Amino acid sequence: MTALGKLVRTTAFKLTLVYLVVFAAFAASLLGYFAWNTRRLITEQITETVDAEIRGLAEQYNQGGIRRLVLIIERRSRQPGSSLYLVTTPTGEGLAGNVGSLEPGVLDAAGWREAAYRRHEETAEAAEHVALMRVFVLPGGFRLLVGRDIIERERVRDVIAQAARWSIALVIVLGLAGGFFVTRRVLKRVDAMTDTTQTIMTGDLGGRLPVAGTGDELDRLASHLNAMLARIETLMHGLKQVSDNIAHDLKTPLTRLRNRCEAALRNARGEADYRAALEATIEESDELIRTFNALLMIARAESGQARENMDTVDAAEIVQGVVELYEPLAEENGVTLRGETPAPALVRGNRELLSQALANLIDNAIKYAKPQAPTEAAPREIVVATQGEADRVLLSVADRGPGIPEADRGRVVERFFRLEQSRSEPGSGLGLSLVSAVARLHGGELGFEDNRPGLKAVLALPRATSPDRERTG
Amino acid sequence: MGPGNSLHSSESRDSPVAMRLLIIEDDADAADYLVKAFREVGHVADHAADGEEGLALALEGGYDVLIVDRMLPKRDGLTLIGMLRAKQVDTPVLILSALGEVDDRVKGLRAGGDDYLPKPYAFSELLARVEVLARRRGGRNEDTVYRVGDLELDRLSHRVSRGDTEIVLQPREFRLLEYLMRHAGQVVTRTMLLENVWDYHFDPQTNVIDVHISRLRSKIDKGFTQPLLHTVRGAGYMLRDGAR
Numbered sequence: 259m260t261a262l263g264k265l266v267r268t269t270a271f272k273l274t275l276v277y278l279v280v281f282a283a284f285a286a287s288l289l290g291y292f293a294w295n296t297r298r299l300i301t302e303q304i305t306e307t308v309d310a311e312i313r314g315l316a317e318q319y320n321q322g323g324i325r326r327l328v329l330i331i332e333r334r335s336r337q338p339g340s341s342l343y344l345v346t347t348p349t350g351e352g353l354a355g356n357v358g359s360l361e362p363g364v365l366d367a368a369g370w371r372e373a374a375y376r377r378h379e380e381t382a383e384a385a386e387h388v389a390l391m392r393v394f395v396l397p398g399g400f401r402l403l404v405g406r407d408i409i410e411r412e413r414v415r416d417v418i419a420q421a422a423r424w425s426i427a428l429v430i431v432l433g434l435a436g437g438f439f440v441t442r443r444v445l446k447r448v449d450a451m452t453d454t455t456q457t458i459m460t461g462d463l464g465g466r467l468p469v470a471g472t473g474d475e476l477d478r479l480a481s482h483l484n485a486m487l488a489r490i491e492t493l494m495h496g497l498k499q500v501s502d503n504i505a506h507d508l509k510t511p512l513t514r515l516r517n518r519c520e521a522a523l524r525n526a527r528g529e530a531d532y533r534a535a536l537e538a539t540i541e542e543s544d545e546l547i548r549t550f551n552a553l554l555m556i557a558r559a560e561s562g563q564a565r566e567n568m569d570t571v572d573a574a575e576i577v578q579g580v581v582e583l584y585e586p587l588a589e590e591n592g593v594t595l596r597g598e599t600p601a602p603a604l605v606r607g608n609r610e611l612l613s614q615a616l617a618n619l620i621d622n623a624i625k626y627a628k629p630q631a632p633t634e635a636a637p638r639e640i641v642v643a644t645q646g647e648a649d650r651v652l653l654s655v656a657d658r659g660p661g662i663p664e665a666d667r668g669r670v671v672e673r674f675f676r677l678e679q680s681r682s683e684p685g686s687g688l689g690l691s692l693v694s695a696v697a698r699l700h701g702g703e704l705g706f707e708d709n710r711p712g713l714k715a716v717l718a719l720p721r722a723t724s725p726d727r728e729r730t731g
Numbered sequence: 732m733g734p735g736n737s738l739h740s741s742e743s744r745d746s747p748v749a750m751r752l753l754i755i756e757d758d759a760d761a762a763d764y765l766v767k768a769f770r771e772v773g774h775v776a777d778h779a780a781d782g783e784e785g786l787a788l789a790l791e792g793g794y795d796v797l798i799v800d801r802m803l804p805k806r807d808g809l810t811l812i813g814m815l816r817a818k819q820v821d822t823p824v825l826i827l828s829a830l831g832e833v834d835d836r837v838k839g840l841r842a843g844g845d846d847y848l849p850k851p852y853a854f855s856e857l858l859a860r861v862e863v864l865a866r867r868r869g870g871r872n873e874d875t876v877y878r879v880g881d882l883e884l885d886r887l888s889h890r891v892s893r894g895d896t897e898i899v900l901q902p903r904e905f906r907l908l909e910y911l912m913r914h915a916g917q918v919v920t921r922t923m924l925l926e927n928v929w930d931y932h933f934d935p936q937t938n939v940i941d942v943h944i945s946r947l948r949s950k951i952d953k954g955f956t957q958p959l960l961h962t963v964r965g966a967g968y969m970l971r972d973g974a975r
Contacts, residue, residue, distance in 0.1 A: 586942040
């Protein structure tokens with residue numbers, strides 16, 4: 259596409275053309291109205307003065323007869339100007355006046371007409387003029403013609419027509435120039451954007467569209483697109499991290515699995531050995547599936563897909579449910595698990611995901627906060643609480659375990675991150691990443707506080723704005 | 732139970748009734764494995780490799796349970812179920828799917844499926860669920876009093892007793908026992924309990940269910956010579972009157 263072709267195809271240029279036509283039509287109609295009105299005014303003026311003159315001359319005729327009229331007409335005819343006079347006998351022979359020749363038939367009837375004429379002194383070759391004239395039949399059959407040359411009117415018309423031509427030409431020239439200018443400016447910025455998107459499409463996700471800083475619609479578009487690109491980059495980065503982690507953390511158990519099978523093939527001495535190896539293999543693959551499911555779930559929560567399946571749910575009910583599920587397990591581990599839900603706390607969310615997040619937190623708390631020595635006097639306590647704030651609902655799981663060193667608090671939500679001291683405990687290292695992903699999906703966040711002593715994990719969720727009629731729970 | 736037998740064998744069941752199953756699954760290996768595995772535990776399983784064939788076979792009737800893969804060639808699983816239901820075929824359907832998300836399961840059940848099991852699954856889990864589905868047609872839900880041996884549960888008055896002893900249960904323990912008794916003589920898996928008693932569909936990593944079961948067991952079996960609540964190794968639990 260040529261540069262001009264590209265320019266002509268732009269929206270801005272097409273808009274320019276539309277405006278051009280509109281403005282030209284406007285100018286033309288304005289001038290047309292002006293011309294029509296001027297013509298009307300001039301015509302009115304001529305008719306008025308001619309009428310007055312005829313009235314005066316008719317009076318002179320009535321008082322002094324044809325002789326006096328002829329005298330007056332002759333005197334007036336000699337004065338320079340655009341006035342026309344002619345007095346004829348009833349048969350049409352000229353008695354006095356400055357009209358040399360007329361269109362035939364003008365004098366036949368009384369009344370107004372516009373007709374071509376020549377003055378006395380003009381030769382036949384000279385161009386005919388047009389005049390607006392009135393023929394008046396005097397008592398006695400004499401005809402009196404008074405008129406005005408309308409060259410002035412024609413001249414005004416010409417001036418207006420000229421003005422119209424110029425102004426329309428000017429509108430077109432200015433409009434096109436302006437259109438070209440605006441279009442080129444817009445086109446340059448759009449081209450810059452297209453170039454950037456091209457580099458982004460070739461794989462450089464770090465590219466951003468230029469923002470001119472004028473705050474206009476293109477800038478708004480660019481910054482929105484940039485926000486979108488940032489989100490895509492984060493997602494892509496997350497995806498890459500997930501695949502890296504999958505590669506790393508799924509390959510390890512897969513290798514273990516494979517080694518075990520090989521060892522069994524090599525060393526097994528009987529059915530019992532094979533059976534043991536197979537059972538261990540199934541166990542290991544179940545663990546793999548569990549890790550895989552957790553990863554998928556995190557990815558899904560982070561992609562925001564689950565947002566469609568949200569209802570208004572009562573966080574207190576969710577807490578009670580999960581506490582009730584884990585209470586026997588806690589007791590078996592020498593911990594008391596207690597729910598503190600003073601009032602319903604409505605949040606917009608997914609009951610399954612929130613329950614699972616809480617379950618993960620409680621599971622962690624039980625795992626890490628159980629008494630180290632069975633001789634400990636009082637059972638340790640885990641408190642799961644809901645607390646309503648102005649616009650948030652806090653779900654907290656507080657234990658009396660060793661806690662997390664402050665420096666590590668940000669990192670525990672990373673996938674597969676495990677504290678040194680917890681590496682010996684079973685677990686995929688995905689529990690808290692899942693909780694964090696669930697929190698983000700709900701527009702909230704997961705934080706950790708010092709429970710002095712122990713750890714308090716706080717899931718802060720935005721309060722539901724308007725309770726739905728439908729409740730799941 | 733033989734040592735190390737990870738599937739519960741038919742001899743451990745209350746009354747082994749052979750089921751006729753139809754497996755609609757396009758993966759030939761998986762289908763083959765299922766057909767053999769069901770045959771080993773005494774059931775008859777047919778196999779259809781695509782949606783068209785599956786629909787035709789299912790419409791002929793005579794099956795106790797249909798096992799339908801969600802993604803099938805020619806006609807996908809959910810449409811197939813919809814067409815069966817539209818033709819008033821109410822054979823219980825268990826949907827197998829690689830899509831294991833909560834909303835996928837909801838979609839599957841809404842389409843007319845009776846149960847949903849995400850892949851990969853343990854055969855013991857599938858078997859337990861299929862047996863429960865087959866039995867569901869018997870209509871045990873209408874009973875107001877469940878009895879297993881000398882254990883009695885009254886669903887209306889919420890009273891539980893064993894012999895002459897009144898047993899006091901927490902509400903959740905009551906629901907757990909109610910579910911176990913409704914499916915007495917059948918294996919129920921931990922996942923089935925979590926889904927049906929607690930209405931959770933996630934994997935709680937730790938076996939929280941086991942602790943609930945041992946609590947319940949201490950209430951209904953402790954002090955009685957004949958245990959009723961049995962652990963089925965590698966599968967789940969079963970409430971059964973061992974004296975019979």
